[in-house]
Amino acid sequence: MPKLRPFSKQPDPARREAVQLLERIESDQAYVNRLISEHLTDELPPEAGRRTTEYVAGVTRWRRWLDFLLAQAYHGRYDQLEPRLRQILRLGLYELLFLKTPAYAALHEAVLLAQAMVRPQAGKVVNAVLRTLLRQQDFLPQPQTGDVAEDLAICYSHPTWMVQRWLARYGREATEALMQHNNTRPWFGIRVRTDRIARSVVLHRLADRRVEAEPSPVLDDFVRVRRLQPILEDRLIEKGLLAVQDESAGLVVRLLDPHPEETIIDACAAPGGKTTYIATRMRDHGRVLAFDVHPGRTERIRQAALQQGLTSIVAETLDVRHVAERYPTLQADRVLLDVPCSGLGVLAKRADLRWHRCPEALDELTQLQDALLEAAARLVRPGGVLVYSTCTIEPEENEMRVQAFLQRHPEFALEGAxxxxxxxxxxxxxxxxxxxxxxxxxxAFAARMRRKA
Structure with a gap:
């Protein structure tokens, strides 16, 4: 529950900032992570900045369910409501239902926001709608469209097309489990530079700071944490001792299985998490050639390598489809191709991604993935390894891409993971x-393929 502040006649800066960010996310198709990384909350005190982030992520995650409830309580065409007023109502209801902010405080703050950011009379609308739902909170209205996918999509706040796909593939129980996971505050993976600091030392340090953490059960150099902020404040990342990285990304590097003295290509490398882990697994002996098409993101790879003291990494801004043209004799022992994808495996951390994706985009993505696979394959030496990976759970981008590639390229064979x-x-x-x-x-998904010698 957010820390309460004394009653004020001025809107809370954290909530005000949250409303403005939510407007950008919806009207400009902006991304939550990108807005936060632009340091738009830096002018707020740390506690207020954290609350803003919580408000923005939570309202974005639960937007469809909140809108359904608000539409039931609003007397009029909810879809024609002023966008800013809609954001204020969403925020107020999110506080009441999910953050358990005391009703008097949530209502007071929402009314202040409406009066200051919309117009004085708007406070009455906010008060009336939220009070109606407050009275119904023990028996909230439920969708009854007659369509199972539509009703579940509303209740779990996902696009209907995603739920239709998952129901057809996984069935109802697994689909609901997946959506529940996507709506739960996630654990974060932290990779420990165990060549510099023991994992047990990191865990003791986190315990001293009362950070909920546990060792990864699948990777001996990873830990899981509930909150990233204490780690960022502890400066262990700045010192190159830790890196924020999901365990699934670590497993992809383990599947690649890099060895010292090899030449390895990370073909779509930014922001560099897998690149630096590859170099670490090689004990920084050999060559890691990291390519990315975006100059700014390539610079992030260089900065990550510098921060972690890794000298084997060479980062270059170059589309992997043009690497063979620029370096016609380049052949690598191992190539990692982590392709651009729909990202439907990371919806717990990327609250907004569900609203930015559409089924039509899958066709464009799969065409790009095929083209990148063709380019990456040319860079693998005879006897070398190619790993194709994504952060999605959609078969069109995963198994189907690999199977199509293997049919086109009999010189590659799948190796079981x-x-x-x-x-x-x-x-x-x-x-x-x-x-x-x-x-x-x-x-996440990954396939390991070996080129025949």
């Missing part, structure tokens, strides 16, 4: 596939 990652995460076909509700990490 069971020798490098836990058997529980290996599919019958031999792919690495993490399942968020079961594994408590992002949903």
């Amino acid at each position: 069971e020798n490098w990652v836990p058997a529980s995460m290996v599919t019958p076909a031999g792919f690495l596939a993490t399942w968020p509700p079961r594994d408590r990490m992002d949903g």
Whole structure:
């Protein structure tokens, strides 16, 4: 529950900032993580900045369910309500239902926001709508459209098309488990530079700071934490001792299985988490060639390497589809291709991503993924390894892309993932596939293929 402040006649700066960010997310299709990374909350005190982040992520995550409830309580066309007033209502209801802010405080703050950010009379509308739902909070209205996918999509605040796909593939129980996971505050993966600091030391340090943490059950150099802020404040990341990285990304690098003195290409490398882990697993002996198409993101790879003291990494702004043209003799022992994808495996951490995706975009993505696979394959030496990976759970971007590639390229053969990652995460076909509700990490997919000598 957010820390309460004394009654004031001025809107709370954290809530005011949250409303403005929520407007940008909806009207400009902005991303929560990108807005926060732009340091838009830096002018707020740390506690207020954290609350703003909580408000923005939570309202974005539960937007569809909040809108359904608000539409039931609003006397008029809710879809024609002023956008800013809608954001204020969403925030107020989110506080009442999910943060358990005392009703008097949540109502007071929402009314102040409406009066200051919309117009004085708007406070009455906010007060009336939220009070109506407050009276119904023990028996909230439920959707009854007659369509199971539509009703579940409203209740769990997901796009209907996603729920339709998942119901067809997984059934109702697994689909509900997946959506529950996506709506739960996530655990964050932290990779420990165990060549510099013991994992046990990190865990003791986190315990001293009362940070909920536990060792990863699948990777001996990872821990899981509930909150990132104390780690950022402790400066262990700045010192190159820790890196924020989901365990699923770590498992992809383990599947690649880099060795010292090899030449390894990370073909779509930014922001550099897998790149630096590859170099660490190689004990920084060999060459890690990191390519990315965006100059700013390539610079982030260089900064990550510098921060972690890794000298084997060479980062260059270059589309992997043009690497063979620029370096016609380049052949790598291992190539990692972590392709752009729909990201439907990371919806717990990326609250807004569900609203930015559409089924039509999958066709464009799969065409891009095929083109990138073709380019990456040319960079693998005879006898070398190619790992294709995504952070999605959609088969069109995963198994189907690999199967199509292997049909086009009989010189590559799939190698089962069971020798490098836990058997529980290996599919019958031999792919690495993490399942968020079961594994408590992002949903990811990877295939390991070897080019015949």
